[in-house]
Amino acid sequence: AQVAVRAMSSSGGPGSPYTSLAISQPAEFITHVELNRPEKRNAMNKAFWSEMVDCFNAIAGDPDCRVVVVSGAGKLFTAGIDLMDMASDVLQPEGDDMARTSWNMRRIIAKYQDTFSVIEKCPKPVVVAVHGACVGGGVDLITACDIRLCTQDAWFQVKEVDIGLAADVGTLQRLPKVIGSRSLVNELALTARKMYADEAKSSGLVSRVFADKEAMLAGALEIAGEIAGRSPVAVQGTKVNLIYSRDHSVAEGLDYMATWNMSMLQTADVMKSAQASMEKKSPKSIVFSKL
Numbered sequence: 301a302q303v304a305v306r307a308m309s310s311s312g313g314p315g316s317p318y319t320s321l322a323i324s325q326p327a328e329f330i331t332h333v334e335l336n337r338p339e340k341r342n343a344m345n346k347a348f349w350s351e352m353v354d355c356f357n358a359i360a361g362d363p364d365c366r367v368v369v370v371s372g373a374g375k376l377f378t379a380g381i382d383l384m385d386m387a388s389d390v391l392q393p394e395g396d397d398m399a400r401t402s403w404n405m406r407r408i409i410a411k412y413q414d415t416f417s418v419i420e421k422c423p424k425p426v427v428v429a430v431h432g433a434c435v436g437g438g439v440d441l442i443t444a445c446d447i448r449l450c451t452q453d454a455w456f457q458v459k460e461v462d463i464g465l466a467a468d469v470g471t472l473q474r475l476p477k478v479i480g481s482r483s484l485v486n487e488l489a490l491t492a493r494k495m496y497a498d499e500a501k502s503s504g505l506v507s508r509v510f511a512d513k514e515a516m517l518a519g520a521l522e523i524a525g526e527i528a529g530r531s532p533v534a535v536q537g538t539k540v541n542l543i544y545s546r547d548h549s550v551a552e553g554l555d556y557m558a559t560w561n562m563s564m565l566q567t568a569d570v571m572k573s574a575q576a577s578m579e580k581k582s583p584k585s586i587v588f589s590k591l
């Protein structure tokens with residue numbers, strides 16, 4: 301996995317294992333994953349749905365990556381699922397009878413769900429930076445990320461009802477956990493109305509709004525740098541436990557945490573970090589072992 305991530309540095313061109321993504325390493329321990337079909341508004345084609353899984357599995361196992369930034373190339377973040385590819389893949393499951401066809405359809409949907417669940421399962425935090433439109437599958441994608449940023453011109457649309465389906469790859473499950481108002485989630489999902497940057501910020505979908513894409517990417521890299529400079533044991537344990545706690549009771553979360561830290565507290569990172577803190581040094585001055 302590690303080799304795959306290294307090999308794909310500055311990809312998108314010859315030698316890259318990906319056709320829909322461009323991967324680079326803008327700074328030590330930071331991986332930038334760019335949705336890279338700008339001429340098709342980064343519409344999520346067949347290649348994209350499987351390449352994201354390969355890419356994030358590789359990132360999960362790469363000790364030289366501690367944090368990921370995701371953004372879109374070109375005019376906007378993404379136009380959602382590729383409507384041209386959709387007909388041939390999702391809408392034509394094979395099977396000798398209804399049971400078998402349905403079974404195959406279920407398998408296809410589960411595979412599509414993996415494309416974004418892999419982001420959540422990756423222990424490295426993922427910062428997503430949205431400019432322009434974020435449509436349909438784009439909302440599924442960003443709700444699986446850990447930190448969401450956008451530009452002032454960004455808009456978000458749970459578009460699925462407009463194309464005749466209930467969103468089935470994460471939005472309906474994760475968006476209610478991201479923004480506090482159930483009523484707002486219902487309104488967005490049932491009407492497919494666009495939500496603009498200011499409302500995205502006030503509702504809690506994004507934590508920061510930037511004037512333009514350049515400022516946003518600089519901001520994303522700054523946040524990523526703060527994360528990458530801290531103990532990977534602490535950071536990855538924090539992500540895993542935050543997600544666990546979101547889906548469990550407080551008592552279950554505390555129990556899981558105790559089990560997690562009974563081993564993870566036995567790390568040199570605690571002593572190194574505590575010492576730096578006593579000496580009023582930044583954690584970024586510490587050299588942590590790779591994880």
Ligand SMILES: CCC/C=C/C=C/C(=O)SCCNC(=O)CCNC(=O)[C@H](O)C(C)(C)COP(=O)(O)OP(=O)(O)OC[C@H]1O[C@@H](n2cnc3c(N)ncnc32)[C@H](O)[C@@H]1OP(=O)(O)O
Pocket residue numbers: 339340341343344375378379380381382383384390408409412433435436437438459460463468469
């Ligand atoms: C089990 C499956 C689970 C997944 C479900 C996911 C569901 C969804 O994602 S629902 C949402 C589907 N997306 C859409 O309905 C958006 C369609 N696109 C647009 O509305 C506009 O393109 C957009 C507002 C995003 C941008 O407009 P702009 O004027 O900037 O660009 P266009 O001139 O429209 O497009 C430029 C070229 O890109 C192609 N393209 C855009 N979107 C898609 C798409 N979703 N699928 C395929 N291709 C797309 C467009 O055809 C143009 O191509 P070309 O004519 O060759 O230049």
